[in-house]
Amino acid sequence: MGLLMPDFGLFFWMLLSFSCLLLIMKRFAWGPILKALSERENSIEEALKSAELAKEEMTRLQTGNEKILKDAILEREKIVKEARDLKESIIRDAKVEAIVEANKVLENARAAIEFERIAAIADIKNLIANFSVEIAGKILKEKLGDEKLQKELVKDYIDQININ
């Protein structure tokens, strides 16, 4: 059977050319092709992975932003509340202080008035005494020659003057 018998010439050329084909393809075709394919796969995989990471980062940032916003609102409310409290306390303190101050002023005024009054009364007493002495002198000059009697009489009069 001619078909089933390997032919030397074809066998020889096939062995030679297929070996060359194998070597050339391995070195110049499959090397770059397989390398490029695996590189492409890696880069796609990496791109997908980084996209996933970016998405995660995005949601993380979003929730972070929300939290910051919420915190800011809370903070604002707190500050406003604090300010209001502060205002109220300042007003209250001011009131208290004003009352205290007013009282003090009043007290001082009262003291001054009292002092003035006492001084005035003393003055008046002195004046009265002087007037009385003068009056008495005049009276006594006219009525009394006896100085001793005069003095007793004066004393009686003065005591009768009830000062307040």
Added chain:
Amino acid sequence: MRVTKLFTLLLILLMVCSSLLRANDETTGKNSEAPEKFNVGKLIFEHIKDGYEWHIFKVGQTHVSIQLPVLVYSTHSGFHAFMSGNFHHGEEMYDNFKIAKEGKYEGKVVEILADGSELKPWDFSITKNVTSLLLSIVFILWVFLSIAKRYSENYARAPKGIQSFIEPVILFIRDDIARPSLGAKNYERFLPFLLTIFFFIFINNLLGLVPFFPGGANLTGNISVTLVLALFTFTITTINGTSDYWMHIINAPGIPWWLKLPFPLMPIVELLGVFTKPFVLTIRLFANITAGHIVALAFYCLIFIFAEFSSVASVGVSVISVAFTIFMSILELLVAFIQAYVFTLLSAIYFSMALEKHEKHAELH
């Protein structure tokens, strides 16, 4: 763009070959004789077998074929190189050489010695199949080197043109043949070989289906070619065989001792298995492709068989024949892929057997 390039290439090739074309009408002398009886077997085998010239067509009694170089080394008269046209389609003798018409060396170049006996020289002729082989290798290199250039320019670029057809096939071989059979650790080492045999067989199977030049040579249906391919698989398997692989052959686990000891039956069977694997690879590819060609040709021949009885019958039969041949050709397209796939897959499996470690035996047997 790529397609025009391909056509230009083919055109140049045809032009080169046409200078070698030889129209031969010396057989016209036979015209006066009664027309030869149509011989189906002869026609089919002429198409399937290798030849010293590439027959293209025949107009009337004029053959148009491409002359191919005949390179022979004779132990008797040394080295000879001449064009096959000198044989005038095997009709004449040239320089004491002729194509044997019968006997042991039928269809081969033989040297006629002085005493009239035939001597078979060492035949390195660039026959039809060798030409087809070289053309297909040029084609494969052209396609894959240009693709490789595109890949190395920018790996991230989307595949384009023929690249987008070949890339899924490469990925298929890598992800569905090499990796599952050989494992993630080893597959890269064998991938270049697996890819090369796959594309070599696939492209040559397809070229064999093209009925005219530069296709039509039954290359992958030639046992010498499939034998070389199987020898590559065999050599790689043998070189990569681990000690476990050889131990398995000498002392297969899980087999009763009496099958091994007084008479080493199992070791012999296992050792035979080492050689039957490449043998089966050789025969399977050769038989499948050759059978496909024979069936397709046989359907065509029906037309001419019936033509000998009546032309009406032949027209009627031609409709059926053409339909069947189209069906066969489509089937052969499928077979072209399947046989390339099977050869590659089996090679990968044989490599994995050579690489396997002991733990795996239990699940494999």
